[in-house]
Amino acid sequence: MRILVLHSDVPPDAPADELDTLIAARAIADALQDRGHQPALSSFVFDFDRTRAAIAEHRPDVVFNMVEAVFRHGELALIAPAMLEKLNVTYTGSGATALATAGDKPLAKQFMRLAGLPTPDWDEAPFARLGRDNRYVVKSATEDASLGLDESCVVRGPEAVRTQAASLRRTHGGRWFAEEYIHGREFNVSILEDQEQPRVLPIPEMIFEGWAPERPRIVGYDAKWDDDSPDSVGTVRRFGGENEDPALYARLTELSQAAWRLFGLRGFARVDFRVGNNGEPVILEINPNPCLEESAGFAAAAGQAGMSYPDIIERIVLAARTTTHGDPIRGASQ
Numbered sequence: 001m002r003i004l005v006l007h008s009d010v011p012p013d014a015p016a017d018e019l020d021t022l023i024a025a026r027a028i029a030d031a032l033q034d035r036g037h038q039p040a041l042s043s044f045v046f047d048f049d050r051t052r053a054a055i056a057e058h059r060p061d062v063v064f065n066m067v068e069a070v071f072r073h074g075e076l077a078l079i080a081p082a083m084l085e086k087l088n089v090t091y092t093g094s095g096a097t098a099l100a101t102a103g104d105k106p107l108a109k110q111f112m113r114l115a116g117l118p119t120p121d122w123d124e125a126p127f128a129r130l131g132r133d134n135r136y137v138v139k140s141a142t143e144d145a146s147l148g149l150d151e152s153c154v155v156r157g158p159e160a161v162r163t164q165a166a167s168l169r170r171t172h173g174g175r176w177f178a179e180e181y182i183h184g185r186e187f188n189v190s191i192l193e194d195q196e197q198p199r200v201l202p203i204p205e206m207i208f209e210g211w212a213p214e215r216p217r218i219v220g221y222d223a224k225w226d227d228d229s230p231d232s233v234g235t236v237r238r239f240g241g242e243n244e245d246p247a248l249y250a251r252l253t254e255l256s257q258a259a260w261r262l263f264g265l266r267g268f269a270r271v272d273f274r275v276g277n278n279g280e281p282v283i284l285e286i287n288p289n290p291c292l293e294e295s296a297g298f299a300a301a302a303g304q305a306g307m308s309y310p311d312i313i314e315r316i317v318l319a320a321r322t323t324t325h326g327d328p329i330r331g332a333s334q
């Protein structure tokens with residue numbers, strides 16, 4: 001097949017999280033070529049005529065959508081699938097509506113709460129519903145890649161939340177919200193579409209090695225994007241826990257599949273969990289467009305299931321060819 005790998009328009013001086021998109025796009029093209037396809041790479045620009053011209057030039061059977069940001073803003077990534085839908089082009093991954101609802105974290109939490117899926121309490125400005133003695137994580141409402149996230153974002157009470165949110169807004173812009181901090185275990189669940197059903201890949205736990213007992217357990221920006229940082233070295237992905245606690249892992253699988261169906265996700269996705277002292281998992285975030293770089297968590301989980309990197313990419317393409325992009329918010333039981 002002719003496959004156009006469409007990626008974010010990333011400048012050469014961009015930070016590591018944005019450059020990672022280009023690394024992943026090139027790796028995807030290599031994997032497609034390895035499988036006998038004819039890949040081409042192109043950056044996405046917010047111009048309908050230019051996008052239509054690029055499609056006409058390449059005549060792809062499938063567009064592999066790797067647009068994670070537009071104008072360097074993740075919340076605008078939904079523009080790419082919206083344009084591709086208008087052009088009646090088959091593309092990989094979730095549709096524009098799913099990206100809009102799952103990508104807006106407070107909105108996604110409202111949908112989860114209404115559907116009966118567990119998620120920590122939260123609030124947005126002016127933060128009137130926060131408890132005075134509770135700890136909260138101040139997070140971007142619409143950007144992923146742990147933008148601005150470090151241990152200083154874990155604060156106690158509404159006044160500290162307002163101060164931290166105002167500081168982050170001045171630095172990064174956009175909306176910021178507060179989510180109840182759960183000092184517990186963290187799990188990242190990768191899901192791959194298989195015959196139009198969500199297949200949960202082997203589930204890793206993020207182990208915080210060598211962290212002081214009182215230090216907040218968060219996978220911040222440095223842990224994700226600075227491989228030489230202490231935070232990156234001290235966060236270790238560990239597989240095999242399902243043998244120690246099969247009931248917990250079965251519950252993580254059940255909730256991940258319910259979230260997939262609720263938001264109408266397609267192709268591939270990731271659901272992040274925390275498990276507190278009560279042993280009950282709660283959903284932190286849903287990422288409908290997780291990192292596909294070869295050394296990232298999604299590829300690692302697929303590797304545990306016996307899939308090579310080209311296997312993953314081929315399966316995502318085949319999913320795009322056999323499914324349609326439906327509407328989200330279907331009800332967690334469907």
